[in-house]
Amino acid sequence: MTKDYCINAKRLWHTLEVFSTFGGTENGGVTRLALSDEDRQGRDKIIQWAKEDGFGCEVDELGNMFICRPGKNPNLAPVLTGSHGDSQPLGGNYDGIYGVLAGLEVLRTLNDHGVQTERDLILVNWTNEEGARFAPAMLASGVWSGAIEKEYALSRSDTNGVTVDQALKAIGYKGKFPSKARPLHACYELHIEQGPILEQESIDIGVVHHAMGQNWYELRIQGFAAHAGTTPMNLRLDALCGFAQFTLAVERIGHRFAPDGRATIGMVQVTPNSRNVVPGEVLCSVELRHPENSALDEMHALLEAAVKALTDRYLKSDLKRLSHYPPVVFDQACVQRIEGAIAERGYTQRPMVSGAGHDACYVQRVAPTAMIFIPCVKGISHNEEEKIYPKWAENGANVLFSTLLKAANEK
Amino acid sequence: MTKDYCINAKRLWHTLEVFSTFGGTENGGVTRLALSDEDRQGRDKIIQWAKEDGFGCEVDELGNMFICRPGKNPNLAPVLTGSHGDSQPLGGNYDGIYGVLAGLEVLRTLNDHGVQTERDLILVNWTNEEGARFAPAMLASGVWSGAIEKEYALSRSDTNGVTVDQALKAIGYKGKFPSKARPLHACYELHIEQGPILEQESIDIGVVHHAMGQNWYELRIQGFAAHAGTTPMNLRLDALCGFAQFTLAVERIGHRFAPDGRATIGMVQVTPNSRNVVPGEVLCSVELRHPENSALDEMHALLEAAVKALTDRYLKSDLKRLSHYPPVVFDQACVQRIEGAIAERGYTQRPMVSGAGHDACYVQRVAPTAMIFIPCVKGISHNEEEKIYPKWAENGANVLFSTLLKAANEK
Numbered sequence: 001m002t003k004d005y006c007i008n009a010k011r012l013w014h015t016l017e018v019f020s021t022f023g024g025t026e027n028g029g030v031t032r033l034a035l036s037d038e039d040r041q042g043r044d045k046i047i048q049w050a051k052e053d054g055f056g057c058e059v060d061e062l063g064n065m066f067i068c069r070p071g072k073n074p075n076l077a078p079v080l081t082g083s084h085g086d087s088q089p090l091g092g093n094y095d096g097i098y099g100v101l102a103g104l105e106v107l108r109t110l111n112d113h114g115v116q117t118e119r120d121l122i123l124v125n126w127t128n129e130e131g132a133r134f135a136p137a138m139l140a141s142g143v144w145s146g147a148i149e150k151e152y153a154l155s156r157s158d159t160n161g162v163t164v165d166q167a168l169k170a171i172g173y174k175g176k177f178p179s180k181a182r183p184l185h186a187c188y189e190l191h192i193e194q195g196p197i198l199e200q201e202s203i204d205i206g207v208v209h210h211a212m213g214q215n216w217y218e219l220r221i222q223g224f225a226a227h228a229g230t231t232p233m234n235l236r237l238d239a240l241c242g243f244a245q246f247t248l249a250v251e252r253i254g255h256r257f258a259p260d261g262r263a264t265i266g267m268v269q270v271t272p273n274s275r276n277v278v279p280g281e282v283l284c285s286v287e288l289r290h291p292e293n294s295a296l297d298e299m300h301a302l303l304e305a306a307v308k309a310l311t312d313r314y315l316k317s318d319l320k321r322l323s324h325y326p327p328v329v330f331d332q333a334c335v336q337r338i339e340g341a342i343a344e345r346g347y348t349q350r351p352m353v354s355g356a357g358h359d360a361c362y363v364q365r366v367a368p369t370a371m372i373f374i375p376c377v378k379g380i381s382h383n384e385e386e387k388i389y390p391k392w393a394e395n396g397a398n399v400l401f402s403t404l405l406k407a408a409n410e411k
Numbered sequence: 412m413t414k415d416y417c418i419n420a421k422r423l424w425h426t427l428e429v430f431s432t433f434g435g436t437e438n439g440g441v442t443r444l445a446l447s448d449e450d451r452q453g454r455d456k457i458i459q460w461a462k463e464d465g466f467g468c469e470v471d472e473l474g475n476m477f478i479c480r481p482g483k484n485p486n487l488a489p490v491l492t493g494s495h496g497d498s499q500p501l502g503g504n505y506d507g508i509y510g511v512l513a514g515l516e517v518l519r520t521l522n523d524h525g526v527q528t529e530r531d532l533i534l535v536n537w538t539n540e541e542g543a544r545f546a547p548a549m550l551a552s553g554v555w556s557g558a559i560e561k562e563y564a565l566s567r568s569d570t571n572g573v574t575v576d577q578a579l580k581a582i583g584y585k586g587k588f589p590s591k592a593r594p595l596h597a598c599y600e601l602h603i604e605q606g607p608i609l610e611q612e613s614i615d616i617g618v619v620h621h622a623m624g625q626n627w628y629e630l631r632i633q634g635f636a637a638h639a640g641t642t643p644m645n646l647r648l649d650a651l652c653g654f655a656q657f658t659l660a661v662e663r664i665g666h667r668f669a670p671d672g673r674a675t676i677g678m679v680q681v682t683p684n685s686r687n688v689v690p691g692e693v694l695c696s697v698e699l700r701h702p703e704n705s706a707l708d709e710m711h712a713l714l715e716a717a718v719k720a721l722t723d724r725y726l727k728s729d730l731k732r733l734s735h736y737p738p739v740v741f742d743q744a745c746v747q748r749i750e751g752a753i754a755e756r757g758y759t760q761r762p763m764v765s766g767a768g769h770d771a772c773y774v775q776r777v778a779p780t781a782m783i784f785i786p787c788v789k790g791i792s793h794n795e796e797e798k799i800y801p802k803w804a805e806n807g808a809n810v811l812f813s814t815l816l817k818a819a820n821e822k
Contacts, residue, residue: 195641212640216686227792228675228698229623229766230606233665235790240676244658251652254644264639265651266686270679275627275696277677277793285686287639355640379646381638382688 005113007401009394012105016393018045019085019101020093029384030093034086034128035063035167042085043173046100046125053108055123059175062140062153063127063168066177069107071119071408077185079117079408080367081106081400082124084359088132092386094376094393099190100125102397106404117408119185126359127173133158134167141359143179145366150179184367186334186407189360190400191371192388196379197352204395206352206373207338210291211361212262213327215300217286219307221246222316225272225280240270240279242315249306250286253299260353261299262289286319291327291353328354328361331368334407338372341402347395372399416524418812420805423516427804429456430496430512431504440795441504445497445539445550446474446578453496454584457511457536464519466534470586473551473564474538474579477588480518482530482819488596490528490819491778492517492811493535495770499543503797505787505804510601511536513808517815528819530596537770538584544569545578552770554590556777561590595778597745597818600771601811602782603799607790608763615806617763617784618749621702622772623673624738626711628697630718632657633727636683636691651681651690653726660717661697664710671764672710673700697730702738702764739765739772742779745818749783752813758806783810 022045023030023038032038043065047057050067058066071078083099103123110117126144131137134156142148154165168174193199198206223239247265254263267285288303290296303319310317342349352373354361363369374396377387433456434441434449443449454476458468461478469477482489494510514534521528537555542548545567553559565576579585604610609617634650658676665674678696699714701707714730721728753760763784765772774780785807788798 193641194638195643196637196646197643200646214640225794226607226790227605227767228673228677229625229700229768230604230792231673231766231790232606232608232671233662233669233673235607235611238662238675240679241658241662244655244662247652247655248659251644251649251655258644260643262639262642262644264649264687264689266639266688266690267684268651268679268681268690270677273678275677276675276698278675279677279679287687289640355642356638357640379637379642381641383636 005109005401007105007109007394007397009390011108012102012393012397013390015101015104016093016098019097023087025090025384027384029090029386030087031089031091032085032087033089033133034130035133035164035171035173037171039086040171040173043125049104053111055107058177059173060177060179061150061175062143062179063173063175064140064144064179065125067123069110069121071117071121073118074120076119076411077183078120078122079404080122080124080184080187081189081404082126083189083191084126084129086128086130088130088382090384091382092384094192094386094388095194095381096129098192098393102190102393102400105397106401109401117405118411119408121404121408128164129359134164138357138359138362139164140179141362145181145362147362147365181366185410187360187363187367187369188334188400188403189358189371190396191358191373192376192381193373194356194376194379194381198373198375199377199379201350203350204347205342205349205399207335207342207349208352208354208371208373209330209335211328211354211358212289212291213293213296214325215288215296216322218320218322219284219286220318221282221310223280226278228276228278231278236278237314238278239282239315242310242313243282243284246306246310249309250303253302257290257295257299260291261295262355263299289355293327296327325357328364330364330370334368334370337403337406338370338399341399341406344402345398347399372396372403416520416812418516418520418805418808420801422519423513423804423808424801426512426515427504427509430508434498436501436795438795440501440797441498442500442502443496443498444500444544445541446544446575446582446584448582450497451582451584454536460515464522466518469588470584471588471590472561472586473554473590474584474586475551475555475590476536478534480521480532482528482532484529485531487530487822488594489531489533490815491533491535491595491598492600492815493537494600494602495537495540497539497541499541499793501795502793503795505603505797505799506605506792507540509603509804513601513811516808517812520812528816529822530819532815532819539575540770545575549768549770549773550575551590552773555592556773557592558773558776592777596821598771598774598778598780599745599811599814600769600782601807602769602784603787603792604784605767605787605790605792609784609786610788610790612761614761615758616753616760616810618746618753618760619763619765619782619784620741620746622739622765622769623700623702624704624707625736626699626707627733629731629733630695630697631729632693632721634691637689639687639689642689647689648725649689650693650726653721653724654693654695657717657721660720661714664713668701668706668710671702672706673766674710700766704738736768739775741775741781745779745781748814748817749781749810752810752817755813756809758810783807783814
């Protein structure tokens with residue numbers, strides 16, 4: 001019974017604490033941007049730990065790191081787990097790195113108990129998941145999965161004009177292995193939820209069966225800037241009032257597709273943005289998310305209707321779709337192994353949709369994949385205040401352990 | 412019949428064109444900030460023109476300039492006219508200076524025809540009306556009228572830390588005369604409307620009987636910033652959606668008090684203002700205007716109700732009133748002289764409320780005052796595109812001529 005083996009919760013928490021020093025900030029968070037020196041320190045530490053446990057590490061052309069614990073049968077496709085070690089600027093201590101270090105803890109626990117799996121178990125640390133230093137996000141798992149061109153990825157540059165290729169070489173993580181998917185039996189990414197649902201519902205573990213599709217837009221609303229004192233209400237073309245009407249319409253779209261739909265305006269820019277001038281122009285972002293493509297299409301249609309309604313106010317508007325990521329359906333067999341492992345452990349669980357993008361979303365394109373979520377306090381993430389409790393970290397790692405062992409022992 | 416005398420429209424337009432070179436911008440506007448070297452050039456030119464026409468100029472401690480055309484009887488209270496020569500940054504060629512130069516044109520026309528009035532006629536050029544370089548606006552007419560302390564006004568500083576007192580001395584316009592109202596028979600300020608009403612209704616002249624009272628506010632709406640992908644709609648505290656609801660409520664307040672009421676949100680600041688983060692906070696300005704104090708109070712009460720409604724969304728909010736300017740009721744006799752002059756000239760007219768603040772609003776506190784508006788194209792002002800037609804300039808100056816002559820001949 002795999003449930004008899006438990007990961008070493010103290011050891012796991014210690015590795016998390018050690019890791020939080022790489023790029024640690026005054027307020028207890030981290031700034032560990034992809035391929036920065038802080039990222040290098042973290043990578044070096046992972047290799048050191050792997051070595052101490054007897055594991056080697058392969059680094060590919062994109063700096064993705066693969067640590068292998070060999071199974072009995074090298075002819076069977078391996079099982080992969082892991083996440084990313086980079087962070088947002090002023091980010092938290094768990095986003096990404098928790099999945100890497102919990103994976104390491106699984107390998108160590110297998111060592112502790114002398115367990116030999118049928119299949120190789122591979123721990124991965126993906127490069128530049130956050131997209132904070134180099135856009136787009138999930139860059140290197142994207143290359144590895146064939147979704148993003150390698151040359152394109154290597155040529156992405158940060159705000160100082162440093163390319164991914166240069167940054168990889170600068171920190172010594174431009175590996176020689178091709179960044180290309182190999183056949184895998186299963187892949188699991190363990191991650192903090194980054195949302196409030198699990199904590200709010202007091203659920204131990206989320207089983208992620210879908211990741212949301214996303215449409216990103218930019219909308220420009222054009223009115224006419226005018227003196228706020230001399231321009232009567234009926235002669236105004238107030239872009240901000242139009243924007244307000246539009247914002248409430250977008251909110252309604254989100255509610256209409258609850259609980260899985262999301263509709264968000266996060267960025268707003270008002271022109272001329274002066275106290276006594278009727279706003280002449282508003283530029284804003286819009287983001288729609290839903291796990292089903294057909295629903296996302298319906299949301300898109302409602303968004304277009306909300307834009308069109310601005311003509312009732314004689315406002316001009318220009319809606320541009322900036323990007324479209326289709327929804328991801330994770331692998332059913334992968335999901336079932338997680339559900340089984342949670343049940344054996346006696347934890348509470350619920351099926352979940354990932355609202356955020358993850359490396360696993362790209363990996364699912366080339367290998368059977370699923371994700372495991374643990375709660376995080378108040379859903380706060382991408383923030384120095386990001387927080388999890390040691391018990392949550394332990395639960396998630398135990399589920400990962402049982403799930404990986406199950407998959408790795410399938411013949 | 413005074414209507415037989417007409418101002419010299421070509422000469423007036425020429426002075427406007429000459430003046431637009433002082434601080435003239437590439438796009439045909441002006442940047443002639445108060446007490447700048449560009450302002451000094453304009454002031455020097457006014458004194459030169461006055462001298463050529465045989466008039467002297469007194470400058471007071473605040474740099475206000477008074478050009479006197481003596482009447483027959485020095486014991487009678489004079490009649491005052493004028494406006495301001497400073498501009499907004501990238502402002503227009505007519506805001507303020509039109510009233511000064513039309514006043515000069517009236518004096519010249521009286522000279523042309525050898526008319527001697529009963530009372531002295533005084534042309535004024537007020538300092539720092541715009542408030543663009545030194546806050547608050549209408550600073551020097553405020554001192555002259557006793558509404559603002561002289562020491563306070565002189566100590567106001569620009570963004571470089573230069574005080575009004577220093578700037579006055581630097582351009583040689585720190586006069587020796589006390590800045591203090593003297594008894595006046597009547598005062599008139601001719602100005603462009605800075606709004607769209609006259610042009611839209613094809614009316615030649617606006618007779619301004621009121622200026623609006625104003626309340627300025629700042630509102631902070633506090634929600635909770637959250638990941639736009641992982642936070643379900645029902646668990647959001649979206650400060651921007653609350654702001655949108657509030658914005659439409661403010662717009663309704665304005666419409667409810669139409670045609671004279673104004674309700675405007677001009678300035679908005681969203682935090683963190685990131686595409687995929689639910690906004691946690693919105694800071695905005697609110698401005699309410701109405702010519703009647705009781706109505707302004709009602710609007711204020713409705714505003715507070717709109718703020719209170721944000722609690723339905725579990726949002727916190729903090730409304731601060733930054734300032735309150737009471738409405739101004741102009742002098743009935745002054746208004747009637749304008750109406751009579753327009754009727755004699757055969758122009759079309761309508762009574763108007765000034766939505767903007769003007770030097771005349773302060774002068775009314777100490778002397779019988781009224782204002783004359785001419786149209787401006789599309790109501791555009793505080794903008795390089797500000798535009799009037801020579802005919803409009805001519806009409807306004809003719810009305811000013813007849814009005815002033817009427818007042819100055821009253822015994």
